[in-house]
Amino acid sequence: MSDDIAQDTTVILRIHRFTPKPETKRTRRRPSSPFGNKSRNSNPFASSHPQRGIKGNRFTQDYTIQPRSGQTVLDCLLSIKRDYDPTLAFRYSCGHGVCGSDAVSINGTPTLLCTAKVEDYAKSQVQPSNAGNVDEGFRHTGNITGTAISDNSSASQVGNTEQAGDVNRIESHLPTIIEVAPLPGFPVLRDLIVDIDRMMEQIARLQPHLEADGKLAKTSDGKIDMFEYLQHPEELKRYELLSNCISCGICEGSCPVYAGGEAFVGPAALVATSRFVNDSRDRLTGERLEAIATDDGIIACQSVRACSRKCPRGIDVGEEMWQLTEQVKSHQV
Numbered sequence: 001m002s003d004d005i006a007q008d009t010t011v012i013l014r015i016h017r018f019t020p021k022p023e024t025k026r027t028r029r030r031p032s033s034p035f036g037n038k039s040r041n042s043n044p045f046a047s048s049h050p051q052r053g054i055k056g057n058r059f060t061q062d063y064t065i066q067p068r069s070g071q072t073v074l075d076c077l078l079s080i081k082r083d084y085d086p087t088l089a090f091r092y093s094c095g096h097g098v099c100g101s102d103a104v105s106i107n108g109t110p111t112l113l114c115t116a117k118v119e120d121y122a123k124s125q126v127q128p129s130n131a132g133n134v135d136e137g138f139r140h141t142g143n144i145t146g147t148a149i150s151d152n153s154s155a156s157q158v159g160n161t162e163q164a165g166d167v168n169r170i171e172s173h174l175p176t177i178i179e180v181a182p183l184p185g186f187p188v189l190r191d192l193i194v195d196i197d198r199m200m201e202q203i204a205r206l207q208p209h210l211e212a213d214g215k216l217a218k219t220s221d222g223k224i225d226m227f228e229y230l231q232h233p234e235e236l237k238r239y240e241l242l243s244n245c246i247s248c249g250i251c252e253g254s255c256p257v258y259a260g261g262e263a264f265v266g267p268a269a270l271v272a273t274s275r276f277v278n279d280s281r282d283r284l285t286g287e288r289l290e291a292i293a294t295d296d297g298i299i300a301c302q303s304v305r306a307c308s309r310k311c312p313r314g315i316d317v318g319e320e321m322w323q324l325t326e327q328v329k330s331h332q333v
């Protein structure tokens with residue numbers, strides 16, 4: 001592939017933006033009525049933070065970039081923010097797929113900004129067999145007609161064409177559009193930043209910590225080892241992968257039932273429960289299974305399995321939901 005093709009490679013990042021209206025005395029939330037949130041008593045997972053109805057200005061903004069090989073969407077957003085548009089708001093921390101703070105929707109698929117390679121998303125749009133279908137099971141919402149360059153009068157040119165390198169794998173002479181939107185199912189606070197308070201509260205309500213059974217391990221000389229609870233490697237295997245969950249919310253954003261968490265505690269909280277249900281040291285297995293055996297708990301799961309497709313930690317979330325359902329049934333017998 002020649003450098004010419006690489007230098008011609010143009011990608012339009014189409015960002016869904018949201019600017020909240022400043023809060024005034026008039027728009028500020030009144031203290032809630034004691035009779036207002038009726039579902040609170042019947043739904044143990046209902047949040048004490050009611051869904052925010054933030055008003056503001058929604059629009060999409062295009063930024064034209066010439067990405068370097070291996071660049072992630074996060075790299076591009078950082079370049080845009082640093083050099084062209086400091087008002088662009090997004091969240092990230094580790095930059096390496098560990099903290100889970102930068103989940104968004106790219107071309108309709110929930111994913112992490114820091115692990116989403118631009119060339120992968122651009123490439124998937126120019127192959128005829130994939131056109132309009134970025135990932136199986138997800139609807140593509142972007143416009144790939146290539147008209148945006150002329151529409152993009154205020155677009156910023158970023159990137160270094162001299163270092164474009166392997167981006168020629170994108171194989172496109174037309175601008176490719178990559179659409180970046182906030183994570184679905186969560187209230188948007190600003191641009192790509194969503195409010196995850198509800199999800200974190202639901203996880204916390206299910207006691208995501210070990211309640212050990214009190215059988216203390218002994219050291220080699222027979223003394224109680226206060227710092228170790230021994231486990232067979234086979235027992236560790238049952239929950240080890242689950243303990244890698246980073247609470248990114250991608251499974252919740254993929255789940256058609258979660259949609260804000262009013263009617264379903266959501267797969268992230270259930271994965272946290274499953275992690276301890278499967279831990280042989282934990283003594284709350286029965287209580288944990290009873291806590292999720294509600295209409296708003298595991299019973300609300302419809303086994304769509306969209307939650308499994310993009311978990312960045314490789315957890316088969318749909319399978320875990322199924323296993324939990326079976327464990328709840330067995331516990332009830």
Ligand code: SF4
Nearest residue numbers: 245246248249251311
């Ligand atoms: S199970 Fe996977 S997708 Fe869901 S919150 Fe945990 S890491 Fe994210």
Ligand code: FES
Nearest residue numbers: 095097099100114
């Ligand atoms: S920035 Fe931490 S996971 Fe992406």
